[in-house]
Amino acid sequence: METIIEVKELHKKYKKRKTKEIVKAVDGVSFEVYRGEILGLLGPNGAGKTTTIKSICGLLKPNGGSVHINGYDSDKQRLKALNYISAVLEGNRNLYWRLTARENLEYFAGNRGVGRKEVKQKVEDLLILFNLKEKENELVSSLSRGMQQKLAIAVALLADTEVILLDEPTLGLDVETSYEVRELLKRIVKEQGKTIIISTHDMPVVQELCERTVIINNGKVVADEKVENLIKLFESRAYCFTVSDELTQQQITAIKSHFPIYEISDQQIEITIERENDLYIMMDILKSEQTNIEKIDRTSVDFEQVFMKLIKEGQENDRALASS
Structure with missing residues (x-):
């Protein structure tokens, strides 16, 4: 299988403000993500999972180790590497709540340097795909949590990156909307060949969607195996x-x-x-x-x-x- 992301010997230390104690958040984490798979990235609170996620997304600079995305070093070739990945972090925080659903899609397309005319059909397609067409002119703040979450994923798809990282994509959703999001993710991988990394505490999501999982605990990888095999x-x-x-x-x-x-x-x-x-x-x-x-x-x-x-x-x- 072809590797699209390689995380190698990742280390990150923090110094506690009050005690000045050095804490190892990530201690030699290594794993690969293969093109076209849905990978589950799991770990209990404080395990080092969030630090790993932020390092992959370029939001955090590790003390040691490396992250390569499609062959590019995310530290030395940051812009080239990050062109291949988009993320929905902490639920739906990558949305502007005072803009409508359509305006959010158009705004973030503009952030990527894509003109409104050029992206018009894609915005239309995404609104239909995510069942948001009827709500396209409503402010994000007035949408339900499920609709906000779907819109956040649509915004990530708009960038047309090969890799999409989703942090807790079904958190706080009702059963019906959670099922709808899972079905959408399956469809995205099947029809568009995207690579998806899912960080979640929702184990049924992992069992249904992910072929393979990487589990991190105490800053180390404790499992890297197919879900079925585990x-x-x-x-x-x-x-x-x-x-x-x-x-x-x-x-x-x-x-x-x-x-x-x-x-x-x-x-x-x-x-x-x-x-x-x-x-x-x-x-x-x-x-x-x-x-x-x-x-x-x-x-x-x-x-x-x-x-x-x-x-x-x-x-x-x-x-x-x-x-x-």
């Missing part, structure tokens, strides 16, 4: 034990010490195994108190569970390293 991996490692007896405190302590990823509720114990003999260890823990096992099931997972498990594993590993 789900299969955790399905093969996740087991649910249904028991007829209540667990003793000793058993609960043993489960917690042996299994970093676990969930205990009522008479069900869900574990994620990492080694072949983990399953037998679990059986021994239950056998130690003669706990009756009613059934053992492989647990089906969705991407939200995968995401939480990866983050939890990363936190457990960080704690282990800190204590060693």
Whole structure:
């Protein structure tokens, strides 16, 4: 697959104002974005995801590493690199609320050096594509959040860049509008061959739209894999034990010490195994108190569970390293 964005060994440090403590927001982040894909860029709050996004968009200069967009270094060849990417950051903030929907499209086309006559048909097409034609002469401030979000994406498309970065494109939208936005994004990739990077906390969006995901935690990449492969991996490692007896405190302590990823509720114990003999260890823990096992099931997972498990594993590993 052809690479259109390469993020290599990205580093960014901040100094806290009050304590002057140095904080590593991004610590050696590396990944690639392939032409024509929808990539999910994920991470919990404070993980370094926003710093990475701003570095890709040229809004932030990293302390180390590089970002190449279509072969151009975004630091040394900034203008050439940024000609290939447009972004919708923090929802719909790239709109002027005192302009109408049509005026916003015309204004931002002018910002890109495109004349009003030249862009007239494209504005018309985008208004129709995003179901905004009936609202074209209404002020953005009077539009619903869903319409504002669709208009923000239309403005990003107007630049006709190869890459579009969307920060939380479905945040605050109702179910119907969220579905409409997802369908539009699928259509844009299929018909126009765009490359889309989606930063979101909406895991169903990732599972439905993204073929691949990059997950960042504590300033590092903890996963770079196809969504389908990650789900299969955790399905093969996740087991649910249904028991007829209540667990003793000793058993609960043993489960917690042996299994970093676990969930205990009522008479069900869900574990994620990492080694072949983990399953037998679990059986021994239950056998130690003669706990009756009613059934053992492989647990089906969705991407939200995968995401939480990866983050939890990363936190457990960080704690282990800190204590060693």
